[in-house]
Amino acid sequence: MTHDRICRQPGVVLTDHHFTVPLDHARPDGEQVELYAREVVATGKDPETLPWLLYLEGGPGFGARRFIGRQAWLERALTEYRVLLLDQRGTGRSGPLNRQTLPLRGTPAEQAAHLAHFRADSIVRDCEAIRPGLTAGAPWTVLGQSFGGFCVTHYLSTAPEGLAAALITGGLPSLDATADEVYEAAYTRIERKNRAHYARYPMDVERARRIVAALVERPVELPGGYRLTPEAFQSLGLLLGTGDGSHQLHHLLEDAFVPTLDGPALSDAFLEAVHGHLSFAGHPLYALIHEAIYAQDPAAPTGWAAERVRAAHPLFDAARTLAGDEPLLFSGETIHLWHFTVDPALAPLRETAELLAARTGWEPLYDPVRLAANEVPVAALVYHDDMYVDTAHSLRTARAIRGLRTWVTDEFEHDGLRAGGPRVLDRLLALVRDEL
Structure with missing residues (x-):
């Protein structure tokens, strides 16, 4: 891990982080890929005294949102966290994949084989690979928007020890729907x-x-x-x-x-x-x-x-x-x-x-048995008639994850985390802390 180029925007201090992780985590000594993330800390706060909040963007295929200052939910997050905005592999500055770069992988068959490593399972293993170097081994809070919530659900299935709390907005997937x-x-x-x-x-x-x-x-x-x-x-x-x-x-x-x-x-x-x-x-x-x-x-x-x-x-x-x-x-x-x-x-x-x-050979992404025994505090915002993620699927999954608390509302559409600003994150944090 390296970090560099500390700069400032209104009310925040930004630090770039660069990481190297295996393309295929089952082969840690094989090909490596580069990841990028941006740390955001409120001006005047000592980052070493703050716990981490990792943000996983929706998509798939979108880099982390480029906020200016304390926009949207960051206003609330920065009151108590140092925030890590991760460009998931293949997006943003984390080795972007497109018509220009994919031919470097070789034939279409080789490109498709490469892309098989860019689902939620690989993204979560990336998170676990970089977490110890950032948090000194401590678990962190993860906020997942839309597809980011799919990643968080996989995180709860495979590496819950890495999570202090899990927050999901518009992103509770079906555990078994085709x-x-x-x-x-x-x-x-x-x-x-x-x-x-x-x-x-x-x-x-x-x-x-x-x-x-x-x-x-x-x-x-x-x-x-x-x-x-x-x-x-x-x-x-x-x-x-x-x-x-x-x-x-x-x-x-x-x-x-x-x-x-x-x-x-x-x-x-x-x-x-x-x-x-x-x-x-x-x-x-x-x-x-x-x-x-x-x-x-x-x-x-x-x-x-x-x-x-x-x-x-x-x-x-x-x-x-x-x-x-x-x-x-x-x-x-x-x-x-x-x-x-x-x-x-x-x-x-x-x-x-x-x-x-x-392609065949896709592996299951969620573990219903482990989710049923979950001990991580989890809160999920579920939109009453979400066009992107089926509400009935989300609520069925919510019932399958032990201890998960839902906030179901028709006040927002799928972009409630952005449109609702600090209030959305504040309520989710209150839910996982049993303050509501």
Whole structure:
């Protein structure tokens, strides 16, 4: 472990940390990978007197959030912790994996084999590898957002001795659901979110139909070469899972067309904004291993589960919608093979993605027996109708983890940790301390 470059932002002192860990923790003497994390301490506090709080970002495939000063939940955390913002392996500054770097691994088959080491099991073993050098062996508190909560659940299953407390926001996974079962539940929730959006903004029904009709006639190439097809346009529904996402989607749709010499056309401003929402250039790992985070049966590949399940939900078929008078349904947190055709950030990795979808040999991620005997204080924020993580799955898991306390609310969508600021973390800490 090394640390360097202490710098300051308003109200905080930042320290960079660099670590070397095995790519495959089962082979500690084999290939090594580099990890990066940023330590955040409140100005004026002595870090050596503070316990550690490790933050695991959602995803998969996103580096830790780059806060400025004491934004969001950091305000509360910094009153009593030194915080470690870890870029999980393959993200941020921890050896980012993308169309530029993955070819260094060799063939698509070699790339897929490499990516098999980037699920929650490897991330948790990374955490345990770096913890002793930071905490002198003491357990730490871990906060997991969304996929970060999946990692925390694996942590509780495999290395609870490393945890002083576990805090989860929108990230209690099913312990045993297949990828197909996860997406079957998801499409029902996504449809509800669509209905709620159109109830709030009924004028968007015609706007969305008009846009998708234009794309059926002729897909549009966005800046950077992204091909905006009807299915790609529908994936803007990812916005509907956040607190302000419905409003963002509405503002996108209302400014879609401008008059031109050839008649109405999708505007450059609209296309630029859409590109920002749809491109995977900043987080390609999310697309590559998204279905693999649900793979737990060694004999069963995920096999593009989201696409397979979507075929059983014809209401999401854009052509069918245009042939009738139903509102267009946007899709949600689903990855499809066509993503690797329309997005230049993913297209070179299509064969790698297909090999991952066909892969078998995935190991179970959770240990129900050990979770049933859990002794780590755990609190989980569960959103009443979370579009990204099924509420029923989360509550079933909550009942399976001994001593876990839940906070179930419809005050927030999936981004409650960000939107709720210090109050969310304060309540979770109170729950694990039996102060509520």
